[in-house]
Amino acid sequence: MIELRSIGVNFSGRDILKEVSITFHPGEIIGLVAPNGTGKSTLMNVIMNYLQPNSGKVRFNNELEYTTKKNEVKIHKLLSMMPDQSDLYNHLSGKQHLKLYSSMWDSNPQLIENTIAALGMESYVNKKTGTYSLGMRQRLCFAMQIVSDTQIMLMDEVMNGLDPTQVEIISQILVKKREEGKTIIIASHLLENLEKYANRIFFVKNGNLDSTEDIHRNLGVNGNMVIRVPEGTPELKQKLSVAFPELDIQLLANSVILIEFPKNESGTLENISAFLNENHEHQTFSVGKMTLSDLYSKYYH
Template sequence: MIELKNIGVQFSGRDILKDVSVMFNPGEIIGLVAPNGTGKSTLMNVIMNYINPNNGKVILNHELEYTNKKNEVKIHQLVSMMPDQSDLYNQISGKEHLKIYSSMWNSNRKLIESTIKELGMKSYIKKNTGTYSLGMRQRLCFAMQIVSDTQVMLMDEVMNGLDPTHVELISQILVKKKSEGKTVIVASHLLENLEKYADRIFFMKNGELILVNAVSPGFDEREITTVRVTDLTDKIKEKFSKEFPERNVRTLSNGVTLIDVREYDSGRLGKVVEFLKENQIKEFSIGKEALTDLYSMYYQER
């Protein structure tokens, strides 16, 4: 368990983080979503003590804080951050990198071979990393954190440069880490992917951490709240509003139109579907708002 208590970070008189208080639990995947420059990386750097906050504190397992060097060493045995590709040494092999990380965190050496196999790295893991493609380097960075086997794992844009197959593979490994009781904090721009596996998702804006469920109450539930329509013309929208005047209809900057059907029974919902079909609208889905919709609403329309 890791707790942030009243964390504040200011640069040049600007609040990057403003009185952030939150607790991240064991067996939980946390998603952080925000445009670049809004504080995601700063938050992770504060957790690692790479940046000292102007106020507030980080508390691990109810007792450990960054009050001295001895405590910092203890915390860093339990908390790790996925390395960046620029941290790799081009003149040594991927496997040597994994051995270094396993030694640094004194983890089970068997994790090295199992991680290589799980990520499909066997064909190139003994080659110098200077020969790796961007996707191979990204997988190695992820593998390095996995073999560290820490209680808390921080990952900033873990899916960068990966093809859909490896995005899905890494997603499955993250879920596995969650089942092992790890706390996994992931900053990502791949919203559809993040929505599939994250237990809680936070937006960041104006230095604050906002739970997505506070932006859209009931977002984490599975009930039908929305009919999501692609490319609904103004003419059809006007026609729809006359037939269903009580409905809230909202078109986002990404071109998607959301029709609020929270209180509709199956009969009334069926009439909405019938209307769309009669007007030759084929691209629509029934369910809830997607994370991409909330992102558009929160960042591009506020």
């Protein structure tokens, strides 16, 4: 368990984290989502004690804090952070890296072979990492943390550079580790797969952690449906706003027009569909539930 007590981090007069207090429990996966430079990596560095907060403290398992070097050693036996690709030694093989991490945390050596098989690394794990592609290096970094087998695992942008198949495989491994009682914190700006395995997701903004449940409630979007109109323009957005002034209509940065409406109002969907067909005969659109990506766009819009 990790307990953050009033964590504050300030750089050059700017609050990166503002009195953050929250508890992360065993057996759950936490997603930290935000644009780059908004504090999610800073929070993980505080948890690792790579960065000293200006205020507050971190407490582990109701007893351990970073008060002495001895305590820090004890904490880092419980805690690991996924290595960055720049941490790899190009002259060593992938398997040598895995053995190194396993020995550092004194984990079960059998985990090495199990993890290699689970990630489909057999064909290249004995080659030097200097020959690896981006995706291969990313899988190795993930595998290194898995073989450490720590109680708490921190991962920053774990899915970077991976194809959809590998994303799904890693997602399944994460769920398995959660079932083993691990506490896993994943910082990411990739949202497509996060909802599948995360128990709680927080957006980081203005130094605060806001849960998606609270954001749904505060924005009044619980249970709402959305129409997504690709290749939207300011002119089309303006026409829709005039025709449907009662609806929340946004033109997002990716040129998608997002039209939000309550799911039980089928008449609204019919009216918007008719409007688009009448006024823009070649305009395609899709209808569905509000996704995490939609919520992200509304929150940071």
